[in-house]
Amino acid sequence: xxxxxxxxxxxxxxxxxxxxxxxFVAESGEAFYAEFSDFDIKGADNITQQFFKNExxxxxxxxxxxxxxxxxxxxxxxxxxxxxAITKWFNQFQQTKNSLQIWADYYAWDWVLFCELFGGAFCIxxxxxxxxxxxxxxxxSRNVKRRY
Numbered sequence: 001x002x003x004x005x006x007x008x009x010x011x012x013x014x015x016x017x018x019x020x021x022x023x024f025v026a027e028s029g030e031a032f033y034a035e036f037s038d039f040d041i042k043g044a045d046n047i048t049q050q051f052f053k054n055e056x057x058x059x060x061x062x063x064x065x066x067x068x069x070x071x072x073x074x075x076x077x078x079x080x081x082x083x084x085a086i087t088k089w090f091n092q093f094q095q096t097k098n099s100l101q102i103w104a105d106y107y108a109w110d111w112v113l114f115c116e117l118f119g120g121a122f123c124i125x126x127x128x129x130x131x132x133x134x135x136x137x138x139x140x141s142r143n144v145k146r147r148y
Contacts, residue, residue: 003027006104012048032089035076083117098129107134
């Protein structure tokens with residue numbers, strides 16, 4: 001089973017959060033990065049807004065639109081456009097059911113938001129294993145201290 005690492009940025013820790021960016025890196029080096037154009041930072045709380053204004057927003061828009069380099073794919077667009085690009089990116093891997101294992105920093109955020117792109121966990125591409133691996137819990141279980 002191939003490991004693929006997932007990270008996202010989103011508008012805050014609340015039920016109506018929206019994705020700002022999403023990235024995948026496969027253990028074999030393939031990478032995907034997307035920036036969403038249909039989020040509204042005004043829906044974030046004050047702490048989150050400050051972090052995104054200072055740290056995240058200045059980084060957005062520095063990548064070319066839909067450039068396919070060797071093993072690298074970058075896209076900027078609305079949620080539907082990015083969902084289609086993600087599906088295309090995942091098609092380069094083995095199509096056997098559950099052949100890809102997603103590792104996320106914290107599954108309750110990254111994994112849930114990823115699944116919501118497809119209409120829920122039951123609708124993700126078939127080659128993605130239904131159960132994500134949670135890096136935060138893995139590191140915690142090994143007493144690895146996080147900086148945040």
